[in-house]
Amino acid sequence: MSHPERLGSPGGESVGTIAEPPHVNETLADYAARHGLRQSAARPPLRKYLQSVWARRNFIWAFASAKNISMYTDSRLGQVWQLLTPLLNAAVYYLIFGLLLGTDRGIPGFVPFLVTGVFLFGFTQRSVSSGAKSVGDNLSLIRALHFPRATLPLAIAVVELQQLLMALVVLFAIIFAFGEQPTLQMLLFVPVVMLQLMFNVGISMVMARLGAFNRDITQLLPFVMRTWLYTSGVIFSLPALIKQTKLADYPFLSELMQLNPAYVYIELSRYVLLSRYRDHVTNDLHLNEAGQLWLAAIVWAVVMLVGGFMYFYRAEERYGRG
Amino acid sequence: MADTDTKVRGAAEIDPHREPIVVVDDLHIVYRVYGAGGKGNAASAFRRVIRRQRRPSMTEVHAIKGLSFVVYRGEAVGIIGSNGSGKSTLLKAIAGLLPPHRGGVYTDGQPSLLGVNAALMKDLTGERNIVLGCLAMGMSPAEVKDRYGKIVDFAGLKEGFIQYPMRTYSSGMGARLRFAIAAAKTHDVLLIDEALATGDAKFRVKSKRRIEELRSEAGAVFLVAHQLDTVKDMCDRVIWIEEGRMRMDGDPEEVVAAYTEATGK
Numbered sequence: 001m002s003h004p005e006r007l008g009s010p011g012g013e014s015v016g017t018i019a020e021p022p023h024v025n026e027t028l029a030d031y032a033a034r035h036g037l038r039q040s041a042a043r044p045p046l047r048k049y050l051q052s053v054w055a056r057r058n059f060i061w062a063f064a065s066a067k068n069i070s071m072y073t074d075s076r077l078g079q080v081w082q083l084l085t086p087l088l089n090a091a092v093y094y095l096i097f098g099l100l101l102g103t104d105r106g107i108p109g110f111v112p113f114l115v116t117g118v119f120l121f122g123f124t125q126r127s128v129s130s131g132a133k134s135v136g137d138n139l140s141l142i143r144a145l146h147f148p149r150a151t152l153p154l155a156i157a158v159v160e161l162q163q164l165l166m167a168l169v170v171l172f173a174i175i176f177a178f179g180e181q182p183t184l185q186m187l188l189f190v191p192v193v194m195l196q197l198m199f200n201v202g203i204s205m206v207m208a209r210l211g212a213f214n215r216d217i218t219q220l221l222p223f224v225m226r227t228w229l230y231t232s233g234v235i236f237s238l239p240a241l242i243k244q245t246k247l248a249d250y251p252f253l254s255e256l257m258q259l260n261p262a263y264v265y266i267e268l269s270r271y272v273l274l275s276r277y278r279d280h281v282t283n284d285l286h287l288n289e290a291g292q293l294w295l296a297a298i299v300w301a302v303v304m305l306v307g308g309f310m311y312f313y314r315a316e317e318r319y320g321r322g
Numbered sequence: 323m324a325d326t327d328t329k330v331r332g333a334a335e336i337d338p339h340r341e342p343i344v345v346v347d348d349l350h351i352v353y354r355v356y357g358a359g360g361k362g363n364a365a366s367a368f369r370r371v372i373r374r375q376r377r378p379s380m381t382e383v384h385a386i387k388g389l390s391f392v393v394y395r396g397e398a399v400g401i402i403g404s405n406g407s408g409k410s411t412l413l414k415a416i417a418g419l420l421p422p423h424r425g426g427v428y429t430d431g432q433p434s435l436l437g438v439n440a441a442l443m444k445d446l447t448g449e450r451n452i453v454l455g456c457l458a459m460g461m462s463p464a465e466v467k468d469r470y471g472k473i474v475d476f477a478g479l480k481e482g483f484i485q486y487p488m489r490t491y492s493s494g495m496g497a498r499l500r501f502a503i504a505a506a507k508t509h510d511v512l513l514i515d516e517a518l519a520t521g522d523a524k525f526r527v528k529s530k531r532r533i534e535e536l537r538s539e540a541g542a543v544f545l546v547a548h549q550l551d552t553v554k555d556m557c558d559r560v561i562w563i564e565e566g567r568m569r570m571d572g573d574p575e576e577v578v579a580a581y582t583e584a585t586g587k
Contacts, residue, residue, distance in 0.1 A: 027347070028345055028346075028347035028348070028390060028392070029345075029347050029426060029428070031336060031342070031345060031392075032342065032345035032347065032426075032428035033428070035341065035342050035345075035430070036430060037342065037343070037344075037345055037428035037429055037430050038428060038429065038430075039418075039426055039427065039428060040415075040416060040417065040418035040427045040428065040429040040433060042418075052460070055460055056457065056458065056460065058457050058462070058463050059454065059457035059458050062450075062453060062454055062457055063454055063457075063458075066443070066446050066450045066454060070445045070446055070487075073445070073487075138443070141443060141455075141458070143414075143417070143419060143435055144434065144435060144436060144455075144500065144504060145434060145455060145458045145459055145504065146432040146433075146434055146459070147458040147459065147460065151458075317418065318421075320417070320418070320419040
């Protein structure tokens with residue numbers, strides 16, 4: 001890092017042995033390295049990256065709140081839609097699957113069962129779909145300012161968390177209106193949502209990287225998400241399906257379906273929130289899968305969060321290129 | 323990389339007594355352009371996918387063909403050249419947004435690029451854009467509160483506009499706010515791509531002062547502009563590139579004079 005010192009006056013007697021300056025044959029790259037310059041498109045080391053993400057926590061929160069506010073600014077009812085959207089969603093599913101098709105299969109308290117499923121699936125679903133757009137939609141911000149790009153999918157997950165909190169007000173109103181009593185066990189819902197949030201952060205980071213480099217993803221996603229919805233036991237009870245249909249003959253398939261992360265978080269929420277459903281599964285279907293669900297929920301959350309973050313981080317220097 | 327005879331090292335003279343902040347070393351940029359070519363219907367697109375052909379509309383553009391130069395701390399460098407000469411591409415490469423095909427760009431600190439697209443987040447109000455922009459640059463909420471007034475003053479928006487979404491701004495207002503936000507922080511390297519073109523005379527005076535401040539804080543400023551008087555006014559060195567190659571590098575007066583002569587005015 002030393003600067004070449006001026007050796008005496010240039011017009012002085014040449015000694016001959018020191019005629020050659022120290023850095024005469026270096027390349028520009030060496031010259032840059034000697035002055036501590038780095039490739040401008042390099043990705044910071046992981047530790048430093050994590051620190052700078054943490055330093056932007058205020059940005060993440062402010063960005064999420066601003067997104068949330070701007071989401072409904074064009075409509076006359078404004079923020080009321082934050083409550084109306086989940087309510088209408090639940091109403092539509094109830095109309096079709098509860099009344100018309102009758103997929104309740106003797107589930108006690110089908111409405112709270114359905115609403116829990118719809119809301120919590122929506123939490124993950126929206127994290128995936130807006131995560132896929134989180135880089136592409138903010139290219140001008142990415143190109144103008146330097147900040148760790150992982151804050152964008154993180155902010156998306158926070159937006160969805162804020163949306164979920166509004167929906168949970170509706171959820172609890174429905175649960176209590178349908179005769180559920182407040183219990184201590186309901187407190188376990190907090191860690192369930194936290195684990196699901198970790199999972200969502202991870203998956204939205206994966207989607208952010210995929211969506212940033214492949215715009216076809218956003219065209220494909222609605223179909224993937226709908227398939228996921230119908231296989232996750234949102235509108236029917238997977239345990240009942242396994243016990244009562246041909247699915248029982250395919251233990252591997254039913255085992256696989258029970259490891260589906262969306263199913264895990266939804267079912268776990270129903271276990272801790274809906275006592276009648278819990279009793280129904282344990283007493284009528286003779287299943288006790290709470291332990292397995294918790295284990296799967298924790299493993300999914302940790303694996304997805306760490307894996308998703310690393311996957312996103314490894315392309316950090318490329319996100320501004322479109 | 324290994325071929326020694328094409329080394330353009332001689333083109334970039336190194337001043338050993340100054341501290342470099344940006345080193346561009348035999349930089350080549352090749353990028354792909356996707357256009358709306360082909361027949362544009364689903365059947366032809368499908369055939370293309372089946373045959374694993376590249377999109378017919380995709381062409382490779384060799385935009386920068388071996389640029390080498392060194393920029394030192396405290397310099398304001400103007401970049402001129404005709405449309406499509408690679409000015410904006412060069413800035414993007416310095417900002418690290420385009421990968422070098424060959425050669426490299428080395429910088430101290432993180433360069434920030436201010437482009438022409440006017441909004442940071444167009445659906446949000448100017449107010450929120452200021453807060454979010456500052457937070458994204460790593461300021462604390464207290465610092466943001468502290469700078470907020472100055473940024474609004476600097477942007478010089480008309481009364482009330484700060485409460486409107488940025489998509490309602492004219493291109494001049496948007497560019498001014500963007501510049502004001504980015505200039506609120508000291509940058510090691512600030513790259514300005516035509517962002518000042520839309521500002522009025524008053525704003526130009528203010529931004530010139532700010533650019534000088536940024537330079538004195540020992541950063542470097544790059545300015546791409548089509549108005550040659552802006553370049554002469556704000557820069558103490560001008561690089562003229564044409565078709566991705568260096569034409570001239572030196573004193574603003576001389577380079578601009580040569581450029582005007584060559585473009586035949």
